[in-house]
Amino acid sequence: IAEAVALAHDLGHPPFGHAGEQAMNKVMAPFGGFDHNEQSVRVLTLLEEKYADFDGLNLTGETLEGVVKHNGPVINKSDKHAELRPTIATLNSKWDLKLDLYAPAEAQVANMSDDIAYLAHDFNDGLRAGLLQLHQLEGLPVVGDILGELHNRYPNCAQTRLVHELSRRLISHFVQDILNESVSVLTALNPQSVDDIRSAGRAVICHSAAAADALSQLRAFLFKNSWRHFKVNRMTSKSKHLLTELFERLLEEPNLLPTEWQTALENKGQVQEARIIADYVASMTDRYALLEYERIFETGRILV
Incomplete structure (x- = not known):
């Protein structure tokens, strides 16, 4: 699950x-x-x-x-x-999904894993893209300690290897913290069924207070230095513009949709039509969205 x-x-x-x-x-x-x-x-x-x-x-x-x-x-x-x-x-x-209660532990594991993965890989991506420099990270909680250990143990290591080691050790650190804290929480709760997990009033798969604080500081650093870097802002703006234009053109001219999607629009009201077009656009990969935009808007060799 x-x-x-x-x-x-x-x-x-x-x-x-x-x-x-x-x-x-x-x-x-x-x-x-x-x-x-x-x-x-x-x-x-x-x-x-x-x-x-x-x-x-x-x-x-x-x-x-x-x-x-x-x-x-x-x-x-x-x-x-x-x-x-x-x-x-x-x-x-x-x-009856019991929407006012917490999800079972398996879903909580997926959620925490997602958070750790994207944080670690955002550092990796930021360093590889040149948005971040290693010296900027030295004062950060957890990350700074890992970098210090890596520099001491591998003084002549290439940056590409250091960046990879940083990512994997960052993941290992927070995974181990979740294991330790979750065992403590579950031992205290002593659940007898999945309903005890749902009704615990809190997530049972969780970080320690110290790790949660460190993660908050790391997210704040990434927000300022990577997620809102001007180069990222430019790509964000372009992405929004592309999807907005693509959706609006398809809504205005639904005969541009692939045949099977046009069939889905038959005998539908405007709200349903918009939802189906949103389904189509949302189903695209980044690459396919770029290609579809080019097919519809650009005058060039890609015509179909």
Whole structure:
């Protein structure tokens, strides 16, 4: 279940990551908005067409619950009638996902693994792209200690190897912290069933307070020095512009869609049409979105 949730929970991300999601939410605002978590559920329960008897992938309730709630409860206990995203509301009416409670431990593992992986790889990517320099990291918690150890042990090591070692040791450090802290929490809780995990009132797969503080400082550093670097901002702006133009052109001229997607639009109202076009755009990879934009907007050798 942990592996299934880890593989499935971001299937709804449109091209270009969070920049793409922001663009899609803006263009879809008049039609109900766009949420990548809901889009993942749409992919898993509606959009995948693999089987003769049903749409979706026929995943277990526990897997779908984990995808929906991997970040924690979706609604507060005090507001069980809060408005839900439509696809999640429909799924909840069939499965009772207990949206005011935490996900089972397997989904919490997937969530924590995701956080550690993207943090470590953002340092790796930032260093390789030249957005960050090793000397900038020396005063950071955990990262600085790892770099000091690496410099002492491998004084003549090439930077490419150091960057890789930093990434893998950063992952190992926070994984070990999660193991230690989670064992402590679970020992104190002594759960007898998965419902005890759901009702614990907190995540049981978690970091220690010290590690959580270190992660907060590392995210703040990345936000300032990498995630909001002017080169990244330029790519973010270009990505948003591309997806906005692509969506708006397809909404205006749906006959530009591939034939099977045009068929899906038949006898649909404007809101449903927009949602189907959003499904199409969100299903693209970065490379395919660039190619589709070129096919539709550019005058060149790519005509079909």
